[in-house]
Amino acid sequence: MAHAILGISAYYHDSAAALLVDGGIVAAAHEERFTRNKHTSEFPINAARYALEEGGLRFDGLDAVAFYDKPYLKFERLLETYHGLAPKGLRSFLSAMPVWIKEKLFMRNMLKNELAKLGSVKPRMLFPEHHLSHAASAFFPSPFEEAAILTLDGVGEWATSTIGHGTGNGIQILRELDFPHSLGLFYSAFTYYCGFKVNSGEYKLMGLAPYGLPGAGQTEQFKQKILDNIIDIRDDGSILLNMDYFNYATGLTMCHDDKWQQLFGLPKREPETDLTQPYMDLALAAQQVTEEVIFRMAETARKLTGSQYLTMAGGVALNCVANGKLLRRGTFKDIWIQPAAGDAGGAVGAAYAAWFIGNKKQRSVNSGADSMKGAYLGPVYGAPEILRTAKMYKAPYEYYPEFEKLCRKVAELLEQGRVVGWFQGRMEYGPRALGNRSILGNPCHPEMQKKLNLKIKYREGFRPFAPSVMEEDIGDYFQLDRPSPYMLLVAPVLEQRRNPLPENYDRMKMFDRLYHLRSDVPAITHIDYSARIQSISKQTNERFWKLIKAFKDKTGFGLVVNTSFNVRGEPIVCTPEDAYRCFMRTEMDYLVMGDYLFTKEGQPPWKEEKDWRSEFQLD
Amino acid sequence: MEFLRDLWGFLRVRKKFWLLPIILTLLLFGVLIVLTSGTAVAPFIYTIF
Numbered sequence: 001m002a003h004a005i006l007g008i009s010a011y012y013h014d015s016a017a018a019l020l021v022d023g024g025i026v027a028a029a030h031e032e033r034f035t036r037n038k039h040t041s042e043f044p045i046n047a048a049r050y051a052l053e054e055g056g057l058r059f060d061g062l063d064a065v066a067f068y069d070k071p072y073l074k075f076e077r078l079l080e081t082y083h084g085l086a087p088k089g090l091r092s093f094l095s096a097m098p099v100w101i102k103e104k105l106f107m108r109n110m111l112k113n114e115l116a117k118l119g120s121v122k123p124r125m126l127f128p129e130h131h132l133s134h135a136a137s138a139f140f141p142s143p144f145e146e147a148a149i150l151t152l153d154g155v156g157e158w159a160t161s162t163i164g165h166g167t168g169n170g171i172q173i174l175r176e177l178d179f180p181h182s183l184g185l186f187y188s189a190f191t192y193y194c195g196f197k198v199n200s201g202e203y204k205l206m207g208l209a210p211y212g213l214p215g216a217g218q219t220e221q222f223k224q225k226i227l228d229n230i231i232d233i234r235d236d237g238s239i240l241l242n243m244d245y246f247n248y249a250t251g252l253t254m255c256h257d258d259k260w261q262q263l264f265g266l267p268k269r270e271p272e273t274d275l276t277q278p279y280m281d282l283a284l285a286a287q288q289v290t291e292e293v294i295f296r297m298a299e300t301a302r303k304l305t306g307s308q309y310l311t312m313a314g315g316v317a318l319n320c321v322a323n324g325k326l327l328r329r330g331t332f333k334d335i336w337i338q339p340a341a342g343d344a345g346g347a348v349g350a351a352y353a354a355w356f357i358g359n360k361k362q363r364s365v366n367s368g369a370d371s372m373k374g375a376y377l378g379p380v381y382g383a384p385e386i387l388r389t390a391k392m393y394k395a396p397y398e399y400y401p402e403f404e405k406l407c408r409k410v411a412e413l414l415e416q417g418r419v420v421g422w423f424q425g426r427m428e429y430g431p432r433a434l435g436n437r438s439i440l441g442n443p444c445h446p447e448m449q450k451k452l453n454l455k456i457k458y459r460e461g462f463r464p465f466a467p468s469v470m471e472e473d474i475g476d477y478f479q480l481d482r483p484s485p486y487m488l489l490v491a492p493v494l495e496q497r498r499n500p501l502p503e504n505y506d507r508m509k510m511f512d513r514l515y516h517l518r519s520d521v522p523a524i525t526h527i528d529y530s531a532r533i534q535s536i537s538k539q540t541n542e543r544f545w546k547l548i549k550a551f552k553d554k555t556g557f558g559l560v561v562n563t564s565f566n567v568r569g570e571p572i573v574c575t576p577e578d579a580y581r582c583f584m585r586t587e588m589d590y591l592v593m594g595d596y597l598f599t600k601e602g603q604p605p606w607k608e609e610k611d612w613r614s615e616f617q618l619d
Numbered sequence: 620m621e622f623l624r625d626l627w628g629f630l631r632v633r634k635k636f637w638l639l640p641i642i643l644t645l646l647l648f649g650v651l652i653v654l655t656s657g658t659a660v661a662p663f664i665y666t667i668f
Contacts, residue, residue: 072625073633076633100645101648105646105649108625
């Protein structure tokens with residue numbers, strides 16, 4: 001009989017569920033994709049129900065349910081923090097306690113009540129620590145027999161970062177950095193100060209940083225001020241934050257705005273206001289300091305474990321700029337990063353921890369291949385569902401029984417500069433769209449970056465786009481010598497593909513710099529000649545690979561622009577109906593779902609009673 | 620009962636018996652909250668709580 005474990009991440013942000021059957025991942029999905037509420041913290045009832053369906057299991061077929069953290073330990077941290085800092089933090093204390101006293105202290109019961117909706121039996125419940133869940137999500141599905149493990153995030157129970165060593169079916173935590181000293185919260189504080197939303201805008205800060213001027217007086221001054229006043233970085237990578245500058249331990253904001261303004265001579269940027277050079281320089285300074293900490297921690301991990309391989313998870317591990325640089329430093333022979341590195345990935349990590357550590361099951365590794373199945377672990381919708389959606393909206397379509405012909409057609413549309421929604425196969429697990437719920441464009445088109453940002457995604461114009469490149473062609477475009485299947489490595493565009501910069505480039509305004517054609521693939525070349533790469537292998541995603549191949553046959557370029565299939569503030573689409581709705585609300589030109597092509601011009605007029613933009617809170 | 624058993628286990632394993640009076644006081648307040656208010660929603664900018 002098969003043994004199954006359901007992993008759950010919930011009640012904080014990015015709720016998700018994952019199902020392991022006999023130690024293999026069968027399904028994993030974010031709850032937000034089903035409820036259409038981005039970063040939802042609700043119990044992932046829909047994701048759990050889907051996972052059981054996918055596994056062909058009834059609830060009574062589960063051996064255990066694993067929740068991704070230890071609530072009492074978190075409560076201990078809260079009480080000790082408030083006690084240690086009293087009388088500061090009274091307001092925060094009074095706001096936090098009702099939730100705990102009424103709900104979170106009774107987590108086991110809350111979970112049981114929610115799980116009762118799936119079935120009447122009461123499975124064994126396990127609560128691995130938050131960072132152990134991250135560590136398990138990093139190591140167990142990795143392609144390594146043994147590896148160092150680095151977990152970095154805001155905070156779990158007490159831990160904010162850990163260094164561990166994974167061997168076989170075990171994980172040993174060797175070092176732990178505790179709250180309030182947190183690299184994740186340090187980065188979030190800068191996210192907040194630069195006017196982005198905490199807990200979702202961190203990747204915008206990372207995208208903004210390259211607009212800062214490296215080596216320029218202001219950037220260096222900011223960096224020095226950060227190092228002198230805000231953060232003390234020790235040789236081993238452990239950090240001490242100067243809590244005089246931060247407010248998150250006792251207050252309701254990330255930092256003390258007045259002190260930051262005094263230090264940097266720069267007020268907190270209000271959200272959605274113009275971005276000026278000082279904020280770009282500040283973003284760059286914060287990014288560089290963050291990288292320095294990660295590098296030192298990684299070196300410590302190398303020394304402590306002696307391992308040649310590193311695995312990573314936790315929200316900070318989504319900082320693909322730092323990941324790419326870490327790889328190029330050569331501290332480790334290879335690095336593997338959990339594609340759902342944030343808290344959603346805690347679901348799969350908790351399940352893995354229960355299976356290998358709790359149940360002491362043997363682990364076998366496929367040489368060179370990880371166990372994440374390309375992160376295509378979500379629901380699949382076939383022709384019946386697609387046709388039902390088409391019928392519901394009276395949407396005309398063209399059917400392509402021959403997939404190669406469809407690829408040729410889409411490649412032709414992309415070549416013409418058209419934007420195509422691409423909906424295929426199983427939905428991705430993790431924050432990135434990896435070619436099954438993606439919006440695609442032509443990377444060579446000079447206007448593509450602008451068009452995608454402003455007319456399709458309705459998001460900030462400065463934000464970069466990522467390429468999906470055929471795995472065998474990576475070296476033709478980028479300084480990267482290995483696959484990057486999860487879009488978690490940033491690498492430079494090859495020098496021979498770059499265009500020279502004008503003399504006054506550094507003095508040009510942000511958008512003038514942005515719209516300067518920096519390479520022969522301008523839509524995916526960021527301002528600093530970098531690109532966040534996703535490599536596509538024929539084995540992992542054959543349909544997407546075939547499409548890119550068709551684009552290459554047509555244009556000579558074996559890569560496309562790939563951005564997630566959603567608009568700003570919206571979770572990535574899950575169902576054909578979500579996809580069709582997003583297609584009709586935006587200026588996307590074509591939609592491909594399975595073997596069906598929908599042309600915008602051929603669709604009936606789209607009517608909605610209220611402005612759909614109000615449906616999604618800006619992230 | 621399960622809650623009390625879990626709580627006792629936590630205090631024992633972590634050797635944090637000094638938290639017991641605080642937790643009991645909070646639970647007393649909790650009874651009041653349950654009796655007097657609706658859903659508890661934390662207004663935090665960052666959900667670390």
